[in-house]
Amino acid sequence: MTLLRVSDLTIQDRLGTALVDGVSLSVDRGEILGLVGESGSGKTLACRAMMRLLPGEGLTIRGGEIRLNGADVLTYGEKQMMAVRGREIGMIFQNPASHLNPVMTIGRQIAEGRRRHFGASRREARQHAIELLRQVGIPDPASRVDNYPHEFSGGMRQRAMIAVALACEPKLLIADEPTTALDVTVQMQVLHLLRDLRDRLGLAVILITHDLGVVAQTCDRIAVMYAGRLCETGGKREVLGAPLHPYTRGLIECQPSSDGGAGRMITIQGQPPLAQRFPAGCRFHPRCGSATAECASVQPEMRVEPGADSHAAACHHAASVVNRGMVHGH
């Protein structure tokens, strides 16, 4: 059942440049959606729009809908949004060290949401905080609950931040590159924790990342963004196994292989465009190997791949890309 459906979301800056342009996404209960893209592709911005917490001034949401359980949160007032933030949609961030309040104990930070959104008493909220710390895998939670963030290690801080978000029992958790600042073994544990929470609580997760390895391990579905637009969406297997968009193909080829690949690492030529100089037509065409004159002038629409019910890509040559890929043995 669809929990959150974003349709045609557009975010403009002061100059009228669409930093997020017509993005449509949906997340079901108990589903992990991977939102993939380079830095500056608008993935964080799109998710901040779901919380109505756009960073900086001059950024405005121009058009589109964000339907949470069927109701459009873009029509909500600030009071209603305060009830949505935390309670319906929780958020965890890349750098837990800076997203936890340094002068509050971990326990109080977890308990506060419980007290605000559920009216729990101090004692109840504290017991709940200890229980949550246990659930996210902090050893000896009863004594750790009174620690300050600086007394926790990096991985434990990330777990604590997840506990802070979970205290309000959100239906959807937006995880903005939650593992980027962690070392590989801790990354694994945190991803495992997210999957476990999904299984136990039916939590829906939007996992923002630029790491396809993380996506492959964790997600059910994938949405790929480039320069503010959606390139490709679909199930993990379809998108990673048979990518339709040349950009997705490029991303996959860029992954270093573990079975002794020879020669230089493959990269995508060029740089992603700056927001002020988004090219006309398909925004990826200057870097695309199979671009034609059509790509430079006509913006491709998201088209569902024939025969696949949810695998869609925004590319004029989606089909031929697949063929080319098969010829080259990918």
Place this chain on the structure above:
Amino acid sequence: MTATQSVAAIGRRVLPGGNTLTVGIVILAAWVLVALLCPWIAPFDPISQDADATLLPPNPAHPFGTDNFGRDILSRVMWGTRIDLQICFIGVAFPFVLGTIVGAVSGYVGGALDTLLMRLIDIVLAFPFLVLMLAIIAILGPGISSFYIAMAMVGWVSYARLVRSQVLSLKHRDFILAARSLGYSHGRILFFHLLPNALASSIVFAMSDCVLVLLSGASVSYLGLGVQPPVAEWGVMVAEGQGFITTAWWITTFPGLAIVALAMGFSFLADGLGDKLGARP
């Protein structure tokens, strides 16, 4: 606070361990003890006059001597501790609270409100500190409560500026965004999440401000606008003794030394606290 800094600099030279915090706490604790215990440890009544013992120099019965009314200076210094500590506390607390609230709201809300409040601060700062204070006391009429009101009206600006600058740098920090993402109100975020992070430097400043308030209180009382005689207050005592400075130096010297000693306690505390909290006003 040049006075504070120079005292603290001397302190660092005298105390190579740099343990100024402990020294400050010990000095202050000693004064608080004196204030609490003065009914029992003061040898004489601070306001009872003795016509047979006027202007006695320090002697075993009156270690600090007596004044022109025959009052025991030691007892008056001890009782004066109560008034002067109260002046420090209330004279700092009101500006601290007022300035912190104004500065926090100004920095957090920003925009036109911020501009307005900052211009107001500029206006207050354009007047010399003591002149503005004396003018307010003159309007309200002499007395210690007028002094507190004047102190609050003039002193808040320093705290407001300090807290505002802290809030400005903290309000874009990640943990504030995290608090927003949990659905907390702006007021809650400002006062419960942001302010505890912003207070360190203003607490340190408050300790050194105690010195300034103590000196202003003593000055205002000296000018006859603060604490009224015959109440034992150090500034009043200094004022009363000035006519006898050439013949009876002890009347002004001992309360003066008490002011210096209490001020040093606050200075050491401010300096030590600044080192400990990593905050310098």
